[in-house]
Amino acid sequence: MTALDDASSISTIRVLVVDDHPVFRMGMIALLSSIAGLSVIGEAATVEEAVSAVQSARPDVVVMDLHLGDESGIDATRRILADQPGVGILAVTMMDDDDSVFAAMRAGARGYLLKGASPDDIERAIHAVARGEVLLGPQIAARAIGFLTGSHAADSLAFPQLTSREREVLDLVARGLDNTSISRRLTLSPKTVRNHLSNVFTKLQVPDRSQAIVRAREAGLGRVD
Structure with missing residues (x-):
């Protein structure tokens, strides 16, 4: 005991x-x-x-x-x-x-x-x-x-129109991860990842993944710790 x-x-x-x-x-x-x-x-x-x-x-x-x-x-x-x-x-x-x-x-x-x-x-x-x-x-x-006191705290200020999950997906896209890797990382189905990305493209008014990456990195997302 x-x-x-x-x-x-x-x-x-x-x-x-x-x-x-x-x-x-x-x-x-x-x-x-x-x-x-x-x-x-x-x-x-x-x-x-x-x-x-x-x-x-x-x-x-x-x-x-x-x-x-x-x-x-x-x-x-x-x-x-x-x-x-x-x-x-x-x-x-x-x-x-x-x-x-x-x-x-x-x-x-x-x-x-x-x-x-x-x-x-x-x-x-x-x-x-x-x-x-x-x-x-x-x-x-x-x-x-x-996470709460460092650089990640500032990331939450980027793209306020996105949900926290959409921002997480965008951050991983900006790090260079493909959909399969993102689904494993966030324990989501590939279909759910695709849906989140579609929402991100619409909300950011970008036509494709490459433009979303550019916008994300300009806003400080996609850094590798």
Whole structure:
């Protein structure tokens, strides 16, 4: 037992583990099962399995990988919270880029850790998420602060007629990414990316991708950190 057990106001936290890699999933289940005050009540490897498991098992916290084969843990997060808004989602993933971090938080995740986080960090995050708090791993917190206080903050002032998602797509286009890469980066379908780009072209009154890139770079988008 650790001191963290006394910090939680919930006697037993019911946890669902969602990850498409069996070895990591089994390891996470073994770790969480060894921690007093936590009870692993299910596991899932796909979006549909995760949504179904949450509906049937009613966990307090879902430990969610963001990359579920060809599917997205961000999509699973949205669907779970649309049906069960009280569930706490803790992303535990290898994906540490800004787009993944902020997409997960916009989808409703309360916590974000990188795989490789220590058992104590995972335990602390699960307790925090179960209490309704937001907890980011040290590396992720540093990226979030840099995003909010650094050059990215100015990017949001460019093209106010665009939605935040359209601006994200335009930024990636200006960085030279193709639609397939953008869809993977933002965990969107290729069709959704094409729709966003069509909206961008219309709102910026540009005829094609090359002109959109020129406009974006003139406005300061498309920088590679």
